Amino acid sequence: MLAVRDSRDRDAFSHLFDYFAPRLKGFIIKTGVSGAQAEEIVQDVMLTVWRKSAQFDPHRAQVSAWIYQIARNRQIDMMRKDARPIPEELKAEPHQEDDAMQILAMDQEAQKLKHAISKLSKDQRVAIEQAYLGELTHQEISDQSGVPLGTIKSRIRLGLERLRLELKGLRS
Amino acid sequence: MTHVQHHIPDAMLKAYASGNISPHFATLVAAHISMCEICRVALGAHEAVGGALLDVTKAVDVSSSLKTDVFSKLDAPFTPKPVFDRSGIYPGPIVQAMKGQEPRWKSLGMGIRQHIISYDKQGSLRLLYIPAGQAVPEHGHNGLELTLVLQGSFSDETGQFGVGDVEVGDEDLAHVPTADAGPPCICLAATDASLRFAGLIPRMLQPIFKI
Ligand SMILES: [Zn+2]
Ligand SMILES: [Zn+2]
Numbered sequence: 001m002l003a004v005r006d007s008r009d010r011d012a013f014s015h016l017f018d019y020f021a022p023r024l025k026g027f028i029i030k031t032g033v034s035g036a037q038a039e040e041i042v043q044d045v046m047l048t049v050w051r052k053s054a055q056f057d058p059h060r061a062q063v064s065a066w067i068y069q070i071a072r073n074r075q076i077d078m079m080r081k082d083a084r085p086i087p088e089e090l091k092a093e094p095h096q097e098d099d100a101m102q103i104l105a106m107d108q109e110a111q112k113l114k115h116a117i118s119k120l121s122k123d124q125r126v127a128i129e130q131a132y133l134g135e136l137t138h139q140e141i142s143d144q145s146g147v148p149l150g151t152i153k154s155r156i157r158l159g160l161e162r163l164r165l166e167l168k169g170l171r172s
Numbered sequence: 173m174t175h176v177q178h179h180i181p182d183a184m185l186k187a188y189a190s191g192n193i194s195p196h197f198a199t200l201v202a203a204h205i206s207m208c209e210i211c212r213v214a215l216g217a218h219e220a221v222g223g224a225l226l227d228v229t230k231a232v233d234v235s236s237s238l239k240t241d242v243f244s245k246l247d248a249p250f251t252p253k254p255v256f257d258r259s260g261i262y263p264g265p266i267v268q269a270m271k272g273q274e275p276r277w278k279s280l281g282m283g284i285r286q287h288i289i290s291y292d293k294q295g296s297l298r299l300l301y302i303p304a305g306q307a308v309p310e311h312g313h314n315g316l317e318l319t320l321v322l323q324g325s326f327s328d329e330t331g332q333f334g335v336g337d338v339e340v341g342d343e344d345l346a347h348v349p350t351a352d353a354g355p356p357c358i359c360l361a362a363t364d365a366s367l368r369f370a371g372l373i374p375r376m377l378q379p380i381f382k383i
Contacts, residue, residue: 010246017239022231029232039238046242051250061216065223069189072222076191083253084191085198085265087205087212113224132190132222 001063005053017046020067028071031133041078045071055089058103062110068132176208176336180318185211189218196290196297200318200338200362202265206258207336261322266299266360275299280381282306291382295364302326302351302359309374310348315365317341319349324357326350 003012021042028038048070056066076084120128180188180201187193188201205212256268266289275287277299285301295315302308304324318338325334328347333339341347346368351357 010243013246014239014243017242020226021234021238023226023229025234026232027226027229030229035232038232039234042234043238043242047245047250050242050246051252062220062223064227065216065219068222068226069219071226072189072191080195082195083268085195085202085268087202087215088258088264089255110220110224110227113220114227117221117224117228128221129225131186131192132218132225 001053001056002058004050005056013050016049016063020049020064021046024067024071027133028075030129031075033075041071041074044074048074058106059099062106064110175334176210178331178333178337178339179208179214180204180211180338181340182214184318185215186218189215189222194294194362194364196295196362197316197318197364199265199269199289199297200320200360203263203360204320204336204338206263206265261358263322266322269297277301284308286381286383288382295362296382297360297362300357300359300361302349302357304351304353304356307348307350310346311374312346312368313341313343313363313365314368315343315363317361317363319362320360322358322360324355325352326357326359327352 001012001016003009004016024042024045025035025038028041029035033041045067049067052070056063061069073084073086117125117128184193184197184201188198191198193201201211205215256264256272258264259267259272262270269289277285277287279285283303283306287299287301289297289299291297299322300308300319302324318340319333320338321333321335323335325332325337326349327333328339328349330339330345330347332352339349
């Protein structure tokens with residue numbers, strides 16, 4: 001990603017595409033969008049990644065988190081007339097010698113997060129996916145799966161609490 | 173900016189990250205994050221969870237033309253979406269919601285003014301202007317009301333709210349927000365349902381003022 005940002009490296013972008021495009025497609029299809037539509041969104045997202053790469057700050061976000069947010073914005077914009085409001089960009093902070101350390105720490109945290117997600121039960125995983133894919137309200141989630149609303153809400157909460165516990169360990 | 177005491181509830185940050193809240197609330201959340209480093213970091217945590225989910229998602233093959241299409245467009249000129257900067261006390265997301273225009277204040281009586289930014293089935297987003305010492309008539313809430321202070325401060329039964337602070341009102345809160353001494357209190361308020369006024373006259377005026 002940094003090669004894409006700093007030297008507009010097309011080979012690096014090609015690798016990024018090969019990794020993220022199929023995952024994005026799988027991710028977006030889960031929101032109930034058709035395969036063809038999902039590919040349109042993937043195309044927009046990957047173009048945005050290329051065009052906005054200057055805004056990527058590895059001290060603030062993992063590549064996957066940054067792309068997740070672009071994908072969510074894109075999908076929401078498609079459903080609405082007006083562009084989704086996003087927070088003001090922060091003025092670039094001067095980064096000094098701890099750069100590498102900070103980025104490494106973020107990488108490790110992301111690895112642990114992925115590990116934590118892979119340890120969730122299938123139900124918890126589905127509930128968390130639906131919460132973070134966001135197309136569905138809690139009511140709609142319960143309609144879709146035929147489980148009463150109360151159960152679903154607590155399942156999301158349980159899933160998140162589980163994640164939070166996993167995360168606590170790596171913050172301390 | 174560094175004195176923010178009252179923040180966006182975590183569940184709402186998660187809903188904002190996933191795009192699962194109304195545009196009214198989304199504007200308020202984005203405005204608060206423009207003013208609050210703590211919530212910006214908390215939002216980052218939710219986006220990290222979203223990113224990790226994306227990372228572990230099972231890949232689905234994309235059609236072979238997709239990559240060629242994307243690469244053929246890398247050099248194509250494009251017009252970036254307009255970016256709205258902060259204007260005075262209004263953070264970028266509010267300026268965006270007002271389409272770059274100044275608020276057009278309408279009097280609600282007793283020196284209180286409002287500017288309705290948006291109003292629809294999903295709720296409303298408005299600016300409120302309350303002179304020092306003035307109180308908003310006592311009311312309860314049929315749903316959720318988020319109030320972000322942009323200038324001055326106000327106090328009610330639950331505490332004091334200064335610039336950057338967010339008060340979360342729900343069905344259980346009935347309050348009389350009163351502007352503190354100092355400059356007029358200007359707030360952004362987002363709701364997903366109407367308010368319940370205790371007094372008869374405010375109740376009669378409700379449909380007119382779309383509160
Ligand atoms: Zn905050
Ligand atoms: Zn209220």
